Amino acid sequence: MRRISDVFRGLRAMPLFTTLMITTLSASALGAAGRGRLYDDSMFDPLRQPYLSLVFQGLREGVFPWELAERRGEAAKAGGEDAQASASEAAGKGAEETAVESPAGNAGEAASPADGAWDNSSSDGSGPESGASSEEAAGASEAEADNMNADSPEGEGTAQAEEPQAVTAKIGGISVVITPAMQRAEEEAGTMIAAARTENASYVSAAAEPEGVNSAVMDAADYGAASARYLDPPGTEYPGETEGIFAPDGNYYRLQSVPESYFSDALFIGDSRTDGLAEYGDMEKLTTFFAKDALSVYRLWSQRAAVRSADGTRSEETLLELLTARHFHKIYLSVGINELGVPATAGFYQKYREALELIRALQPDAILYIQGIMHVTRARSASDPVYNNTAITERNAAIASLANGRDIFYIDMNSVFCDENGDLPAEYSADGVHLKASRYLLWRQFLMDNAVIRAEELDDTGEAPGLWEEAPAACEPAGWKQSDARDGI
């Protein structure tokens, strides 16, 4: 008994130590109790990390320890969540099996773009697929990606084959908060998306990777609102130096120089790199930005970000609010570097695709630009197991395949920025990832040099006269009024 009282006396002499001990033990107990239940522990290593680190990681993700009690109380809710997770896992597995059974011709198909691995065919009805849940679709695409990996000469098939389930879990862990409003809107858009969703989703493998902008000959996909409005008129002949994109249907789309006013009805969506473009690209008075550090396809719809408009107004909105409230004619999407932290291209591809579909549903007549993920510097690429150019190239090949050359275009600044090894030059970036302020003007120039103009704005000479005039107002340039130019064509 004396010993025990000695211990207590000792602890009273050490108030901070005692406080820290008690709090450490409580936090550790919470971490241990919530492990696997409340907290994603897929990367937890008890030898190197304390249990309480789960609690703190949870806090960062917006998961509070007291939710453990709530979850225990609401057994149904917890059960539902588990069921959801296992269902999606099962869906992934199931899809994997079917994909394996099917003739493994995807890689071959993808290599010859004219065949159109996906899809061309959706215009003649995508009804049967409309009931597919997103989990199933995710599983299917991952499984097919696997299938392709297994077929690829590089091998690594066995290592990759394990991934889809882990990916699903991880993505589930990361995309945390989806508000009810967001869910409703997604459901509303769901019908349109389902209509647009194609049957054999797949993406072009690295073998068919486009080199830069002008050789990006993509399979056409139909997102439900494709129209012929961006086509040059039939029979138009172009001088040899004109560059553009051939769509699979044989039509030719011009990538051409545009004046600043082109961006007045555009929206730039992106991560910190786009944020830098907003800040240093000398575009703040030209266009609208929706940019936030660490924005990714996984959190595209759940995060609020600063919306900077050309007229100087600023607000904090979700992308859904912005796209519902306002109307844009061009939307530039530039995300993908943060997503490298989440393994497997297939899951990323699927999320990116869903994002495009939702954007398309909300903005039916906008030109969508998929911006290739900008490469990192050689030093960064060589030293970083995650954020390197090998990974970026793979991801770019995946998202490039989402362009349809009709109303969705893939543009890739790497062809202009990078050296012959595909590395971002060291003098362009201090941290290897972000452009220095002075270099953002290059990106701006690239965007001005690689744009698509709608046929209705072109006159007989193939120019878009209104676009080159001084824009009368920042938001409504003459070039975008419904002109009679179309009749002239």
Next chain:
Amino acid sequence: MVIFSGAEFAFRFFPVFLVVYYLTPRAYRDVILFLGSIFFYAAGEPRFVAVLLGLILFNWIAGQRIYARAAAGSPDRRRARRALVSAVSVNVFVLILCKALALTVSSAFLPLGMSFYIFRMISYAADLYRGKIAGRPGFLETACYFSMFPQITQGPIMRYGEGGFGGAADSEGRPLRQYSAARFEDGVISFAMGACMKLLLADRLGILWNEIAKIGYDSISTPLAWMGAYGYSFQLYYDFWGYSLMAAGIGMMLGFPYIRNFHHPYACGSVSQFYRCWHMTLGAWFRDYVYFPLGGSRGSRAETVFSLMTVWLLTGLWHGGTLNFLLWGGILGVIIVWEKLVLHSLMKKIPLIGRIHVLLLIPLTWVIFAVTDLHAMEVYFMRLFPFFGVEGNVNPGDAVKYLRSFWPLFAASIVLLFPAVSELAVRRRRSPAVFIPLAALFWWAVYYMINSSSNPFLYFSF
């Protein structure tokens, strides 16, 4: 694991070590300390454990020779001196070799903490020669002193006599090493305070400096350049002061006395005083083992200038091998010589001059310290002093933008510069008004500790 403000150290290695350490009888605790230190070092620098062990053995043997000859009386003094010179030369040679290899071939050639433990080895040899170490040091005590993990990576450069090895006592006869609840608690307090400074202030402020590099020095506005200079100064101060407090705290938890490394440098009235209060153990090392042997300030003016410039150029080189560090040390040397020989009487009359030196010149010297590339440094100074106009892609609102998110860090940094603030907290450390907020701040710091390092996939966000 070798970073005190990392979860692996604070919640894995150190608690386990503490339990083993205190379960071991006092007489054998140095064994545990030595083994634990070697384990700690091997976790951080597995390739160079042999180098460390080799140097420990060499310096112990050399120390035994110096001790035997120095203690034998004056006839052997010369031989003791020879032994000292050879021991110091070997240590200096190893340090220069590794630094040169690191500079020319690969930074991997500079073993973790070598700048610090070699300096400790030199002081050990010199202290033995000068008879400042009472009694013949045993191998275990020596090995412990050289390798002890609380100090091996970044100091402080404790003297052998301060460590209470072999039961040594202070001038009043109290043993230096004390295992008491009071000292342990003081260690916990010191560690917690240091962790808060490092994780809540220094690491957060570091984001600003990274942002500035990201933008590129050619594209920052002049206000942002100044904000960056002060932000970096605060970052460096709270990083190193915080680290020193953590190291001292760990030492105290193991029974060692408190080793002071910082004493309110920004409250000092001159640059020379500043460096008596900044990284004090390094300054004292250069004073005792370089400046005084060179003659100190006892000789002629020219000799004093020579000693000061030597000390400061060496200090610069010790911090890093690139030109900017030499420049940094050289400029500080010039300022200190200027203060000592020219401004001395004027500064006594007008204390404001010294204050301006500390609060204006010191942050500018930190810019030289931080920017290793000379051309980039030139660009940065052109931004600080835009006499030649401003080119580049500058966003004039950048300083306001960053101030909007960083002002709380700047405010806290400035408040902590006043000596009264931290001294009051230390004096009242047993009061709930201090330890409860400190515990809360510590957990806030742990939030950053966990979330900035544990999950590599979530660490970067662009």
